[in-house]
Amino acid sequence: MLIVDIHAHMDFDEYKDDLDKVIEDNKKAGVRVIINNGVGVKSNRRVLELAKKHDIIKPALGIYPVQCVEMSEEEFSREIDFISKQDIVAIGEVGLDYKKGDDNPYGDAYKRKMKRCFEEFISLAEKKSVPLIVHSRKAELDVIEMLESSNPGEGRIIMHCFMGRKHLVKRILDNGWGMSIPCIVNKLQQLQLIVEQAPMEQLLTETDSPYLSPYPDTKRNEPRFIVEALKKIAEIKKLNVEEVSKMIYMNYQRIF
Ligand SMILES: [Zn+2]
Structure with a gap:
């Protein structure tokens, strides 16, 4: 089995006591x-430290959209400058998140600032010619429109855990962008419909570890649990799991 996790947070505190063991277990499982x-x-x-230490960890750098809004202009541009100088495989996690909606403490300026930050990351991905891993929550249309009016990473855009509506999924697929499917596709019909809609060539897999575990009795997620996503994709596409894992590995190699 070849397992690819294109969106995880192994730097989070959830792994601080046993990361070495987690990485070993995951390697053994085919990650x-x-x-x-x-x-x-x-x-x-x-992330850069972990990538130096563990050969299977590849660094993508970014700033979570909600956090961008809380930074000063100066802090933000200093970080963009830092990221621009690093050797990375992608820009991420970046995007737009309107979960706080209109009752956020910043008013209209909230969305405007978040968009400005996202714009910076889009042009950074263009400059560095690396793929862009995109987060969007309650902001799907704005995200798509911003990405359509630019061309980061020569069109190598991956929507992470996308939960938008069917016509937006179609628009993403028509643009040739990738859809990254999390483990919880085993229980969420909305994600299963995306797998149905998308050609195999546009599918990738992810965990968003430590979040979104596919197992009700295991709270902390791990990349090896992607096997649940592979099984579900295989079932929907009427292929076997080994085949699916190879195809997704090839997609990974082509895009990154
Ligand atoms: Zn994430």
Whole structure:
């Protein structure tokens, strides 16, 4: 089995006591790549450290959209400058998140600032010619429109755990962008419909570890649990699990 996790946070505290063992267990289970997405200033440095230490961890750097809004302009541009100088496989985790909606403490300026930050990351991905791993929550249309009006990473855009509506999924697929499917596809019909809609060539897998475990009795997620996503994709696409894991590994190699 070849397992690829293009969106995980192994730098989070949930792994601080046993990360070495987790990495060993995951390697044994067939995990070949974990793209660790940074979410902020401290996280980005930790991601680079982990990538140096563990060969299967590849660094992606970014700032979680909600966190961007809380940073000063100066802090933000200092971090963009830092990221621009690093050797990374992708920009992520970045995007838009309107979960706080209109009752956020920042008013209209909230969305405007978040969009400005996302724009910076889009042009950074363009400059560095690396793929962009995108988070969008309650902001799907804005995200798609911003990405359509630019061309980061030569079109290598991956929507992470996308939960938007069917016509937006179609628009993403028509643009040729990738859809990264989390383990919880084993229980969420909305994600199963995306797998049905998407050609195999546009599918990738992820965990968002430590979040979104596919097992009700195991709270902390791990990249090896992607086997649940592979099983579900195989069932929907009427292929066998080994085949699916190889196809997704090939997609990973082509995109990154
Ligand atoms: Zn994430």
